[in-house]
Amino acid sequence: MxxxxxxxxxxxxxxxxxxxxxxxxxxxxxxxxxxxxxxxxxxxxxxxxxxxxxxxxxxxxxxxxxxxxxxxxxxxxxxxxxxxxxxxxxxxxxxxxxxxxxxxxxxxxxxxxxxxxxxxxxxxxxxxxxxxxxxxxxxxxxxxxxxxxxxxxxxxxxxxxxxxxxxxxxxTPNALSSNGLGLLGMEEIADAVTPALPDVLGRDRALFAGRRVTVVGAGHSAANTLLALIELARSEPDTQVAWMIRNTKAARVTSSPDDELADRAALGGRVDRAVADGRIELVDGFEIIRARRAADGVELVGQRRGEVVTHETDVVVNATGxxxxxxxxxxxxxxxxxxxxxxxxxxxxxxxxxxxxxxxxxxxxxxxxxxxxxxxxxxxxxxxxxxxxxxxxxxxxxxxxxxxxxxxxxxxxAVELVLPATGVCSTDVGGGSSCCS
The missing domain is CATH 3.50.50.60 (FAD/NAD(P)-binding domain)
Structure with missing residues (x-):
């Protein structure tokens, strides 16, 4: 059998x-x-x-x-x-x-x-x-x-x-490191890292208000958090928002006219406009290698376009999927x-x-x-x-x-499944989550 x-x-x-x-x-x-x-x-x-x-x-x-x-x-x-x-x-x-x-x-x-x-x-x-x-x-x-x-x-x-x-x-979230292993130095910065989808405008507001925040991840969870952060920045102008992805494009949140879920289709466009307007700093092509405490916050060390670079921030949101x-x-x-x-x-x-x-x-x-x-x-x-x-x-x-x-x-x-067309393509395994259904 x-x-x-x-x-x-x-x-x-x-x-x-x-x-x-x-x-x-x-x-x-x-x-x-x-x-x-x-x-x-x-x-x-x-x-x-x-x-x-x-x-x-x-x-x-x-x-x-x-x-x-x-x-x-x-x-x-x-x-x-x-x-x-x-x-x-x-x-x-x-x-x-x-x-x-x-x-x-x-x-x-x-x-x-x-x-x-x-x-x-x-x-x-x-x-x-x-x-x-x-x-x-x-x-x-x-x-x-x-x-x-x-x-x-x-x-x-x-x-x-x-x-x-x-x-x-x-x-069980994915690691922040681009190689999928536990991030070197994570113990040093653990208190500055939050899981995906924090309540930026509510319960967790004090953690982000007036601080430098870096959202890591290329998916919809990252996009939701980024939009909440730029909303927070309207009333807390010292809040700085950075978006770090390991590829040169966040395919998962790219807006598509073919997506039957209107809210999801609009999400990518809103993030793209915020990047274009300078409300979000896009740090693309950044492959995180390690992290460490810096004199003024947290430092992420990685490779970007073949060079070793660093990125300083106060808070890291792990939206890597x-x-x-x-x-x-x-x-x-x-x-x-x-x-x-x-x-x-x-x-x-x-x-x-x-x-x-x-x-x-x-x-x-x-x-x-x-x-x-x-x-x-x-x-x-x-x-x-x-x-x-x-x-x-x-x-x-x-x-x-x-x-x-x-x-x-x-x-x-007799399995049958009728889903709304996604209009979403992806080639980045582990780059983000699909929140929310």
Missing amino acids: TLLDITPRTSRSDRLATLPVAIIGAGPIGLAAAANLADRGIDFVLFEAGDDIAASIRSWGHTRLFSPWKHLVDPVSRRMLEASGWQMPNPERAPNGTDLVEQYLVPLSQLPQIASHIRTEVEVTAVAREGMDRTRTRSRKVTPFVLRIHDANGVDELTARAVIDASGTYR FRPDLDMLREVRIELDDIIEAPKRLAPLIDPNVHSCGTVEPHGFRELTHPEHGFFIVGMKSYGRAPTFLLATGYEQVRSVVAWIAGDVVAAS
Whole structure:
């Protein structure tokens, strides 16, 4: 039997059939997986490392998404919510992250068929097979998964019949250094570095007001932060804004008339105008090598057009994109693309080195299958280091995966995905994130 055999194999273990499906991550995709499992009457447990659901989105809740509501709600979740009296907000309006959480994800998480299955403040640190490391094959497919968890009570292990990893990538940003390794000197400047999408005009205002700020990254997260900073500079005129990219052009935020998401299409143009007007200093072609403390702030050392150069600043915003946490998966058999660390069969559809403007091809459990039977990576994490993920893609992924787990081969195979045309091309792996869907 080959890896791509689409017929679910009947377990020989009665015990396996009694165990729940484990979902890692209670963001939009993890909650959608929970809704699909609940809809099919399949037991599950949903683990969230944060102190509440959608912890990562809450951290950038001030940021407006590109997609309108009609592209942000999982169809099965919508049906379940509407049965409880919920009404979807204006389908054509794009919410911010806080709206998405409060108006959709929280009500979804509070549905009786989902709420009792959620465990917050529980971090999954490893996945394996019960009593097996990754080298043992005999009876592997009918052996339960074991998840090692850390919570307020300490360390424990729980078993599951299948695992859906929807943990995302927000907690594992790419390094500031251009070679992908941890930045030399990072320990010296750590207190001057912020993660992507800080709340420049709100919670984090004091960190940026009146200071020299350098945003590193070529994607939409960088662009959102740059626009917030020039808005801040209007009321705090001593604020200086620099934008550092390692290529000569930020392809991901280039405006395109072909982009059906109007807010995203306009983003690049606004940044370009700010650069042209001198409100943003563009530092292009800068490959960061190391960092160090300077007498008057932070100094980034790099190569630019063949020469060693330095750049001084007070605050650095790391908007270089994200990568999947693979350490937790060392003892399961996964098959990833060598370049972007996405599932092998999904990678050709999303690789930013070759992916052209337009829509993502429909894909489901087949493209997400690994040698580890019953284990799936979904959502943003399934895209590895590729930056073009949309929530609608993840919803279709989990619909197909859950149908496969349920033994419904027809539904699992009938994948359909209609996305807005992106109008965005990219050739810079790891240069930025696609925030926001």
